[in-house]
């Protein structure tokens with residue numbers, strides 16, 4: 001709404017007269033919003049701990065697999081922690097990604113306390129001098145108080161052994177999500193704080209336009225985007241390319257725009 005208002009004012013001031021200039025104006029405004037947020041500063045810590053959070057099915061586990069592969073390809077040692085002990089098969093799914101990416105995996109029994117998995121994983125990472133620990137968590141609705149409390153507990157337990165950790169807390173968002181994405185960002189930000197967003201499924205019908213107000217309201221940078229289900233399908237976010245794709249007319253319109 002604000003962008004449209006700005007645009008109207010530009011039209012009134014006769015700065016914008018034709019459709020193409022109008023589009024360019026809007027693109028520039030969107031790019032400015034996305035580029036204004038400082039990009040994430042890589043913290044040098046060893047082990048470097050990253051917590052992946054988000055609602056169900058957004059692609060947390062898949063993204064961890066892809067991220068692990070990037071890191072092992074850079075010669076880093078990587079440990080994955082299966083702190084999604086809720087969904088049957090979640091640990092197994094992470095183990096498969098671990099094998100593909102060349103990363104070790106810490107798992108407990110299904111139904112175990114996710115904080116205990118996180119604690120074990122941090123100990124293991126410290127003992128073995130692992131470079132990167134990536135912690136998977138169960139999908140949770142941002143509105144469920146007890147599940148958000150569980151997340152806070154995981155964070156506290158991690159900080160018991162490494163006070164500065166988790167060094168990053170990444171919200172994984174599905175690009176097909178509409179307005180609910182704002183609510184997700186708001187609740188997760190409030191509950192444990194976010195250092196960045198990874199936007200998945202941009203290979204599908206969703207364009208992820210919702211990240212624009214999210215980035216602006218919560219000043220969290222988008223770090224990577226997911227473009228598929230394979231190991232290599234995670235690339236750094238680039239504002240200009242993203243905004244251009246928002247305006248492409250050849251792809252199928254998502255129902256939520």
Ligand SMILES: Nc1nc2c(ncn2[C@@H]2O[C@H](COP(=O)(O)OP(=O)(O)O)[C@@H](O)[C@H]2O)c(=O)[nH]1
Pocket residue numbers: 054055056057058059060061062063139172200201202203204225226227228229233
């Ligand atoms: N097309 C596409 N599918 C994805 C992407 N990321 C994840 N998925 C799929 O989304 C589904 C849920 O992924 P999963 O990692 O299990 O989600 P989680 O519940 O958040 O851990 C799986 O079928 C993944 O293959 C992506 O970037 N593009």
Ligand SMILES: [Mg+2]
Pocket residue numbers: 060061062084090136137139
């Ligand atoms: Mg998962």
